[in-house]
Amino acid sequence: MAEIRSLEELQTPDSTALIFTPFGLGGPMPAERSAEFLQGMVADCGLASDVAEGTRREFDRLQRLFVYGLLDYDVFTVVDDRALLVMEQALRERFLQWYAGAVTFEDANGLEPPKTEAVGTYDDVLAAVKKLGRRNRRRSRQQPSPQWQLKVGTTLIAFNGMLAGLRTWARAAGLLRGQRTRGIEHAMSNLRNAVAHPTGYHRTTPVETARTLHDLAELVNQLWGHPTPGGRLYPAPVERDIVVMAWNDEGSVHMAQADALRDDTDADGYLYLLIRSGSRPGSRYEDAHWAAFDSRFETTQFPADYLWGPGSRSDALAWLDAKQPKGDTVNYVDRVFMLREHDGQLYPPMHPEVAAGLAKEERHGAWYTVRADFPEHAFAHVRGLNGSPDAHARVGDCRNCPAHQLGSGSHEQALRAAEDAIGVIVPRRPPAVGIPDSLFWPHRF
Ligand SMILES: [Zn+2]
Numbered sequence: 001m002a003e004i005r006s007l008e009e010l011q012t013p014d015s016t017a018l019i020f021t022p023f024g025l026g027g028p029m030p031a032e033r034s035a036e037f038l039q040g041m042v043a044d045c046g047l048a049s050d051v052a053e054g055t056r057r058e059f060d061r062l063q064r065l066f067v068y069g070l071l072d073y074d075v076f077t078v079v080d081d082r083a084l085l086v087m088e089q090a091l092r093e094r095f096l097q098w099y100a101g102a103v104t105f106e107d108a109n110g111l112e113p114p115k116t117e118a119v120g121t122y123d124d125v126l127a128a129v130k131k132l133g134r135r136n137r138r139r140s141r142q143q144p145s146p147q148w149q150l151k152v153g154t155t156l157i158a159f160n161g162m163l164a165g166l167r168t169w170a171r172a173a174g175l176l177r178g179q180r181t182r183g184i185e186h187a188m189s190n191l192r193n194a195v196a197h198p199t200g201y202h203r204t205t206p207v208e209t210a211r212t213l214h215d216l217a218e219l220v221n222q223l224w225g226h227p228t229p230g231g232r233l234y235p236a237p238v239e240r241d242i243v244v245m246a247w248n249d250e251g252s253v254h255m256a257q258a259d260a261l262r263d264d265t266d267a268d269g270y271l272y273l274l275i276r277s278g279s280r281p282g283s284r285y286e287d288a289h290w291a292a293f294d295s296r297f298e299t300t301q302f303p304a305d306y307l308w309g310p311g312s313r314s315d316a317l318a319w320l321d322a323k324q325p326k327g328d329t330v331n332y333v334d335r336v337f338m339l340r341e342h343d344g345q346l347y348p349p350m351h352p353e354v355a356a357g358l359a360k361e362e363r364h365g366a367w368y369t370v371r372a373d374f375p376e377h378a379f380a381h382v383r384g385l386n387g388s389p390d391a392h393a394r395v396g397d398c399r400n401c402p403a404h405q406l407g408s409g410s411h412e413q414a415l416r417a418a419e420d421a422i423g424v425i426v427p428r429r430p431p432a433v434g435i436p437d438s439l440f441w442p443h444r445f
Contacts, residue, residue, distance in 0.1 A: 016073040020206050031070065038067045041210040045217035048226045052093035055220055058086045062213060069206055077202065080209040083216045084192040090216075091166040092122040094223045098173060105132055106156055107146035114151070122161075129161045163189050175223050178333040179402035180373050181233045188215070230284050237329040238278035238285055238302060244316060245293060246270045247435055253291040256281055261317040272316040273309035273433060276328065278302040289376070292441050294434035297348040298337055298375040299441045303330050306430045334371055336406065336421050337378040338414055340445070341366045346383055348441045349375040352418040355411070357427035362445060367414030371404040371421065378403055 018028035022037055029037065042063050047056050062079050069075040096119065103125060104116045117128035132148040150159035152172040159165040167185055170176045176185065204212075215233055222234035229236040242258040248269045258274060279287035279302045292299040295306035308319045337349035342365030349370070368385075372378040381403035384392040397404050407417025419425050434444065 011071065013070050014073040017070045017076075017206065035067060035070055038070055038206060041206065042066050042213050045214045047217060048221050048224055051220055051224045052090075052097060055086065055090040055093050058082075058089060059213075059216065059220065062086065062216075066206075066209065066213065069209070074203070076206050076209040077204040080204040080212050081195040083209075083212045084188065084195045087188060087192060087216055087219060088163050088166065090220045090223055091163070091170060092125075094175065095125070095166060095169060096122060098175075103128060104151040105148045106151055108149045108156060109144060109147045111144060111146045115148075126161045129159065163192060170223065175225075176219075176234070177222070178234060178373055179371060179377065179404055181333075182397065183402055184215075184233060185219075188219075235333065237331045239283075239327060239329050240276045240278045240303075240305075241280045241283075241327040242307070242320070242325050243275055243277040243280045245273045245275060245291075245435060246313075251437055253435055255290060258320055261313055261320060267313075270313070271310040272313050273435075274307040274316055274320065274325075275304050276307060276325065277304040278330065278332070279304075289438070289440055291435055292438035294348070294438075294441070294444060295430040296354055296432055296434070297350055297441065297444060298335075299348050299434070299438060301374045301376060302332055303335070306433060310433060333373045335373065336418050337370050337372060337375055338418060339368045339370065339378060339382045340411075341368070341382070342445075345443055346379070347443055347445055349378045352415065352422065352425050353428045354430065355418075356415055356425045357429035358411070363411035365411075366408065367411050368408045369406040369414045369417040369421070371406055372402060377401065381405070 013031040013034065015028060017038070018031065018034050019025055020034075020037075021027050021029045027034075045063070047059050062083055065075060066079050069079070099119065101120070102116050102118050104114055105128070106114045115132065117124070117131075119125045119128060135146075149156035150165075150169065152169055155172050157165075157168050157172050159169060167176070167189060171182070176182075218228045218231050218233040221228060227234045227236040243255055244258045244261055245253065245255050246267070247253040248267075248271070255277075257280060261272070273293070275293060277290075277293075277300070279285045279290050279300065285302050287301045289300050293304055307325055308323075309316060311319075336352055338352050338355040339349050340347045340355075352369075355367075368382045370378040370381055372381065381392055381398055381401050384401065385394065392398050392400050392403075393405055394408070395405055406421050407414055415425065
């Protein structure tokens with residue numbers, strides 16, 4: 001029999017919880033401060049007001065319960081496990097809203113006419129799936145059987161009502177986005193399955209649980225059409241500002257807000273370039289390749305646009321004052337890149353508009369059109385195609401990396417694949433300007 005504890009004992013902080021401090025493991029921290037610290041860890045995530053009520057209430061409950069891990073450390077594990085189940089609930093609720101009362105299944109083998117079923121609850125959806133499954137089994141072996149698929153807009157997907165089917169649906173409906181996050185969604189649903197069918201005892205730290213709640217909030221908000229500013233999974237578009245880059249012959253490269261041009265620094269031997277960039281100094285977007293800017297190649301990881309240069313500091317300032325260019329916001333996940341492979345050399349990804357503006361002699365070779373969040377990912381995927389034959393997908397979602405291959409072949413074929421994905425492409429031909437000497441992207445044409 002379990003021991004009966006007094007109220008005072010129940011209110012006593014769990015010493016394990018007190019070792020988590022804002023500075024990592026240490027402590028023990030005074031319980032008062034720990035209570036504040038723990039609440040702060042999950043205070044900044046919340047759901048949009050148009051999220052379905054059931055999901056919102058579940059989330060609020062988890063956020064509220066989190067701090068009680070202070071009194072019983074196992075609460076963190078229970079909240080973490082529950083959060084993974086709420087992910088499925090959110091997908092179910094969004095599914096019902098999206099279909100607004102009726103789902104349609106089509107026979108991919110074309111033997112039977114489409115079937116539309118009225119659905120008021122998710123149990124109705126599961127019943128409809130089951131009914132179609134039974135109809136398949138009733139047929140004799142000699143007859144070809146229909147292959148029922150769920151209609152999502154203009155596409156058909158395999159759908160059994162389970163979590164994997166819901167994820168496929170949300171992607172097909174365009175509600176979830178991002179190539180890198182596609183892999184994370186997969187990992188999250190594996191974790192959810194482990195929670196639903198536990199095989200052993202496990203314990204989660206408050207740090208892990210807080211992250212799970214943040215991830216859950218991002219996923220739910222994205223399902224209802226709200227990306228997260230600065231998000232890890234479904235980031236909102238990044239704000240770009242006017243940035244000056246300056247470099248000299250000695251390989252020194254600097255980046256600053258364009259207004260830094262007004263400081264008379266008297267640095268000799270520098271060339272100046274103005275770009276529109278999201279990874280400006282002080283922004284939260286760290287770009288490992290910020291110094292590799294090239295007007296014709298997507299060498300920086302966040303999208304950067306060429307504006308002016310290179311030239312002297314005074315000319316840059318004069319142009320800045322005359323034109324007064326403004327910042328903007330751009331989406332950076334699920335971008336489309338075109339890559340050229342020629343004479344055994346794979347070149348850095350290009351924006352399809354720039355690839356469309358190439359001269360005839362620059363179009364020779366094999367071309368690949370790839371959807372990825374970052375140019376680095378598109379490059380690694382295409383390079384991987386030359387490795388072991390089945391390691392990377394030649395069409396569609398790559399199982400091996402955060403890329404989705406849209407097409408390949410001649411320049412014209414690759415461009416058509418890009419146009420199928422993003423619509424009309426207006427060619428542009430920026431002047432060939434780049435910061436010289438990039439270790440990561442040494443080859444350009
Ligand atoms: Zn790949």
